[in-house]
Amino acid sequence: MDLPVMPPLKPMLAKSIKGVPAADSVEGGLSFEPKWDGFRCVVFRDGDEVVLGSRSTKDLARYFPDLVAALLRELPERIVLDGEIVLAVDGRLEFDVLSQRIHPAASRVDMLAETTPASFVAFDLLALGDESFIDRPFAMRRAGLERALSNATAPVHLTRTTTDAAVATEWFGIFEGAGLDGVVAKALAKPYAPNGRTMLKIKHARTADVVVAGFRLHKTSTEERPLLGSMLLGLFNDEGVLQHVGVAASFTEARRADLFDQLDAMRIPLAEHPWGAWQQAEAHESDRLPGGQSRWTGTKDLSFTTIAPTLVAEVGYEHMEGTRFRHTAQFKRWRDDREPSSCTYEQLEEVASYDLAAVLE
Template identity: 55%
Template sequence: MDLPVMPPVAPMLSKSVAEIPAGASYEPKWDGFRTILFRDGDEVELGSRNERPMTRYFPELVEAARAELPPRCVVDGEIVIAADQALDFEALQLRLHPAASRVRMLAAQTPASFIAFDLLALGDTDLTGLPFSQRRAALVEALAGVGPVIHVTPATRDLATARRWFDEFEGAGLDGVIAKPLDGRYEPDKRTMFKIKHQRTADCVVAGYRLHKSGADAVGSLLLGLYDDDGSLASVGVIGAFPMARRRELFVELAPLVTSFDEHPWNWAAHVDPEVVRRYGGGSRWNAGKDLSFVPLRPERVVEVRYDHMEGRRFRHTAQFNRWRPDRDPSSCTYEQLEQPVTFRLDNVVPGLGGSGPRS
């Protein structure tokens, strides 16, 4: 491979801001695997955000790059999987499997797509020193007519449109809006873009904790639950960003609530469902050495947390501690309190990205 921009390249990053800034180029914030795609003829490499190769996990994207992209280019974008008119991040995670046979099977069953949003090189030309407005124009021209696997992300300079996208596109599984300075050069590993994400709060039951890795006298993370319509307590996520002194205080504060699994709604040992065992007591499927067992607590304390959005029945990302809610009855912590995003079809964001099933 011989390109003007060579792998590995650390992607340019974004920093969180509360409001959509004026005077920028705006794009949907895609919820997938950030990837820089390098093509030099038949040679194709997919580099992840941590600069590790992702090529072996997405053979269908290698084929698509050869069929759809210019012969020599470097494109920044996002790997996503679309299903039932929304993004499916869980299906995307399943693609990171060590067995080549499993990867091939999943590539056929849940094929990925690549959303292109920046052009770093084309032919023999390094574009990273150009302002983004010129790189965007070059991207649109160079990738005109791509598909059905590779797509160019929509973009607008109209602030009102960006605000509408922020409200509407979440219903298709997107993560917010990215604002890019029009005159910005491509700066690897620098937070020169801006991201605006949804922020919401929810009152959750604290149903257990995991010990901190430093020892047995500090809380690592609190396990959160919400009551379902049938009265069962569902696991929805964790919070864990506490100073070390507070972790030790929580260990003491929560001691009176420690109970046995026999008296706990998450008695994973009584289940035969391997997914339940994995979630509440077994190892992680992403890291076989990671212990996911926890200390069960009587579900009597309520905490208000901040979160961005849901993935199925759980928080998509780690929630953030807001405050304790001693005034709330734990039984009132139900899914009904959660804000529901407006339903929106993914192919209304990018035509042809609905994800109705395996590609022929």
């Protein structure tokens, strides 16, 4: 492979802000685009060679043979693109299904590539032919990207953009129904900045009251100074069963020590806890319980300390992935005025569905 921009390359990143900014809030103006919920990927193609560089620069090509074939068919001979690998089920992005591709068995990957094929959404041009576009402003990179992908067809897509903040605000409200994450803003006059947080991202922010049902120790915890690492959170489903929905984990060291003392005093035996079946492999077939290994955790110790499920906390979250929080939740405050039984899925905002095909038009 011999391209003007070579792997490994860490993609340009974004910093979070609240609310869609005015298009003229930065010199040269802003361009807005949907924020896709998938695997960030820098595509390098040189003839028959394709590298799918992840955010951490690992090559994802072995997990997406279907996408490699599509990129060879749809892209120019020599090109470097920044974009997102996504996977849709019934007209909605499904990150959990996408994550199943990260599997050590080639036969499993091949089967998934056939039954649940992935797509690539391009949103930046880094090189074309013998020319590097990294130092060019986004306005020029976008124009070059549109020309380069003018004949591309599914599953290779060009993300839509707008310079109208009102349109971006509308996208922020409706595209979540198709599984998207929010909106991204890029300065039209700025060059590409590998590993630099020069983009802006606007994501959904919500709160929920949850049951704190267990905890894990922090990686720096010692016997002399035990520190809480994360709180395990639960919500009751329609059958009255407490489901594990995620964790809250961002605390100062002093707060970790205080929280450990508070929660450790509430220990109960595993056998008396609603999640006592987590050690039984068959329990994970019907419920997603804490303590189970996954393709992401490998052999990492995910055991936890069970506590009486009587504490209620208000947490912040962005959106759901199935029955769980998509990302780590943020602890807000204790809710002593709430009963644990009131912490159900019914309190969560129901996002109106939206057809992904309409986003990709």
